[in-house]
Amino acid sequence: MARRRVYDAADIATSYVTTFKDRPVEEREQFDFSWPSRMQHVGDSVAVAYESDKWKAKKNGRRQGELYKHLAESRNTAYCVPGLLGDYYESGRDWPVIGPGVDMSDWPMPTHVAMLGRFEEADLDLYTRGTDSKPRFGPADNFVKVTVGHGYLGASKILWSERDPDYEDEVFLFVYTRRDGVLMIIVGEQLDIEKDGIVG
Numbered sequence: 001m002a003r004r005r006v007y008d009a010a011d012i013a014t015s016y017v018t019t020f021k022d023r024p025v026e027e028r029e030q031f032d033f034s035w036p037s038r039m040q041h042v043g044d045s046v047a048v049a050y051e052s053d054k055w056k057a058k059k060n061g062r063r064q065g066e067l068y069k070h071l072a073e074s075r076n077t078a079y080c081v082p083g084l085l086g087d088y089y090e091s092g093r094d095w096p097v098i099g100p101g102v103d104m105s106d107w108p109m110p111t112h113v114a115m116l117g118r119f120e121e122a123d124l125d126l127y128t129r130g131t132d133s134k135p136r137f138g139p140a141d142n143f144v145k146v147t148v149g150h151g152y153l154g155a156s157k158i159l160w161s162e163r164d165p166d167y168e169d170e171v172f173l174f175v176y177t178r179r180d181g182v183l184m185i186i187v188g189e190q191l192d193i194e195k196d197g198i199v200g
Helices: 010-021
Strands: 038-052 066-069 077-080 101-103 113-130 133-139 143-146 154-156 170-177 181-185 191-196 198-200
Touching: 010 154, 010 170, 038 133, 038 181, 066 113, 077 198, 143 170, 170 198
Parallel strands: none
Antiparallel strands: 038 066, 038 077, 038 101, 038 113, 077 181, 113 133, 113 143, 113 154, 154 170, 170 181, 191 198
16 A cells, blocks of 8 residues: 655644734644545535634633634535535435545645634535536535534645646645544635635
């Protein structure tokens, strides 16, 4: 089996946090998750909501969070670990999804990430027609809201240029929990982290 390609991303993570929160990094935390080696391309992410304490002054020793929602301004692709999407009303029932499995074992992933805030939800436009190898989107109103208990939203870059100098590096968002690790990855050619928040 090929060994996972990882790279030191401390500078990228620090830059994203200081830009996003408009203040220096205040704490560093060690996480025990690893990047999934396989995920499923389930469709597109059209919005991501999160709670962040960016731009907030401390009150009584802590900062209060505020809810933000980023509406995708370009195509953002959503990858989920198998079994993540379930029926809200029927516990234990998987949501039917179509889309190819993606081998991510050779993706050059970061060793450091920027934690943006507590994850609230992602709105996904799922593939519902065709086959796993040739999926298609269904009706225009086929959107689902994905929530993850105790989830967090992070960001970093996939350094494709480390693998091939002709490739451009790609900003990505990801959702994780301390218990389950990385559950969702969202990529987009125009995604970026700026002082105003997530853009692209």
